[in-house]
Amino acid sequence: MIDVRGASAVALADGVRAGKWRARDVVDRYLDRIARLDPALGCYLLVDAAGARRQADAVDAAQKAGRDPGPLAGVPLGIKDIFCTRGVETTCASKILRGFVPPYESTATTRLGAAGAVSLGKLNMDEFAMGSSTENSSAGPTRNPWSPAHVPGGSSGGSAAAVAASLCAGATGTDTGGSIRQPAALCGVVGMKPTYGRVSRYGVIAFASSLDHPGPFGRTVEDAAALLEVMAGPDPLDATSIPQPVGAYRQAARAGAAGLAGVRLGVPTEYFQAGMDPEVETSVRAAIDELARAGAKIVPVSLPHTKYAIATYYLICTAEASSNLARFDGVRYGHRTAQARSLDELYAKTRGEGFGAEPKRRIMLGAYVLRAGYYEAYYGKALRARRKIADDFSAAFAGCDAIVTPTSPVPAFKFGERSADPLQMYLADVYTVAPDLAGIPALSQPCGLTRAGLPIGLQTIGPALGEEICFRVAGAFEARTDWHQQLPPDAAP
């Protein structure tokens, strides 16, 4: 049996498929690590040991009987607590959903299970995916495995930290303004946000419906590609899922090893400006040099509306959130106030007690920008700005095949450093929100460590349905460097 610390998901699955080791043993090793290390990290909101062992036994039985146990046979995954899991409590890290046991399963997790993957449990996050540090979880924060004084990023901070600490072999996340890529960068793992609609949103609790992108986390580029191949595809249960066939992502990731001859990589001048940490800039520029040595042609590109991206994003996402979060009213599921004499009072008290500060702020801002009289000046304006930002990318892709940038302007920050000022927290998303607004794929992978030992992320952005070029570029970088093999310390004795 291999040591699961630092193990790749595809290597674990290959061993299970070949009968070299049992899924049950793999799962037990991860459960041991969770029991030993997670009390200090706080990645998991819920560990479903019995369910995980049952799923692993089914994989082993299929393998023994000569049936195909699936491409992800026995791969233990952590599931962000925004994905509804049938029979397993799902809270979005919110008090208002405490005790909610979904009667149905999200399409993405259904597909992962059908491919042989095993769910270890539910991962911590910022409440309703609103945040960039996991400090907004009602269950308390997750710590960065590289340094417990630092945040893991967010909102999928539990997912990124669990993969980094080998508390699962891969994880699911969602990315609305950077919530997969930013924590992946801050924890030193791979995170992929595919094209909008590439992965079904069915059963994923809605934050901002036109911006929510489910996607995978992996230890390696190929791991993320293998998970996305399974998660992606049209779904009759999500009218916005896209019909095109799913690409050969694993093959694209492996093809990167052969180099990037003929690939033009755009570097946007607007992404290398004031506010960037100098160590981040040095690492990302070195990574771009490495991609040039791999054969890529580096070309300057311009994304002139970048400076409007954060404002545009927060107007649209809060408008959509205020509408989506209206469903949490204490009537059908979740928390209900103990004292209400009228229906109106029941709604207001339930929501006042159940939501944390950030969802309240976004519901209020969304209600403001959608108000009659303000709608056109704020929400309408933002929808027009969104098109200008998306058009920037279309123009840039006329001259390049993919765009490379830093994922986050800063490495992991300390707890409390940004949480006092919501605007400071929003600005952490400066390099990640634009691909969400445009709905185009983008991947973050580790490309360095600061002197203090904190990970730095490289972002590769592709055109719509350009997942394969993202995986190929990332695969090329990974084949030529060993940043993905660096592991955080195993803290507990």
Added chain:
Amino acid sequence: MARIGPEEVRELATLARLQLSEEEVARMTGDLAAILDYVDALRALDTTDVEPMTHAVPFDCPLRADRVAPSLSVEEALANAPRREGSFFEVPRIVPVAGAPEDES
């Protein structure tokens, strides 16, 4: 420039069905004012003749066949109800009953 005051925050909170404490109203007023100042930068952007972008990818609303298919059972749909009565979600009385004491449930 603070264009939003505590009065409007209270009014919005009522519309959003969100009970806020006075402390929350004060904090929210400051936060919203700062965020609205920040997003004001968008005014500098000329969006004349730009179509609003409501969807990330070109999108035609697909139609499925209009066929009856299995869905959640009543028991499954009610399993998470904080309070239920028979096959219904129970909520406080909406229509007052003349002469009846106020419902304290």
